[in-house]
Amino acid sequence: MADEADEALPVITQEELARHDQPEDCWKAIHGKVYDITDYLPRHPGPPALVLHWCGQESTEAWETKGYGMPHSDAAGILLEDYLIGILEEEEASADRQQD
Numbered sequence: 001m002a003d004e005a006d007e008a009l010p011v012i013t014q015e016e017l018a019r020h021d022q023p024e025d026c027w028k029a030i031h032g033k034v035y036d037i038t039d040y041l042p043r044h045p046g047p048p049a050l051v052l053h054w055c056g057q058e059s060t061e062a063w064e065t066k067g068y069g070m071p072h073s074d075a076a077g078i079l080l081e082d083y084l085i086g087i088l089e090e091e092e093a094s095a096d097r098q099q100d
């Protein structure tokens with residue numbers, strides 16, 4: 001459920017998300033929200049290659065499994081919210097826009 005704070009955030013398209021796929025400019029979509037985690041990357045405790053692979057992508061499954069089947073901790077989830085920048089545009093909305 002979107003709360004009032006979520007509604008104030010910009011909606012980010014899949015195309016825009018995909019443009020931020022570099023270590024120096026890394027956005028990820030997790031559970032429908034978009035996070036700019038560029039500043040966090042050097043501090044991430046997991047293997048860099050695994051984490052960088054998901055820059056510019058919908059990463060919910062990676063977030064929930066860490067690549068080996070274990071979800072991130074609640075503390076990691078709280079940390080993640082510091083990097084929230086927007087709401088991911090839904091696929092249907094993207095299709096509607098193309099018909100306009």
Ligand code: HEM
Pocket residue numbers: 028037040044045046047050051054059062063066067070071072073074075076079080083
């Ligand atoms: C979406 C792709 C990501 C993958 C595949 C991934 C994978 C991993 C792996 C392999 C570990 C080390 C093993 C472990 O502690 O269980 C780890 C730990 C951790 N990651 Fe990530 N990570 C991702 C994104 C993130 C993001 C975006 C954040 C926060 C901004 C984050 C925060 C943490 C923290 C705080 C830990 C320490 C353990 C914990 O609290 O669960 N990770 N991650």
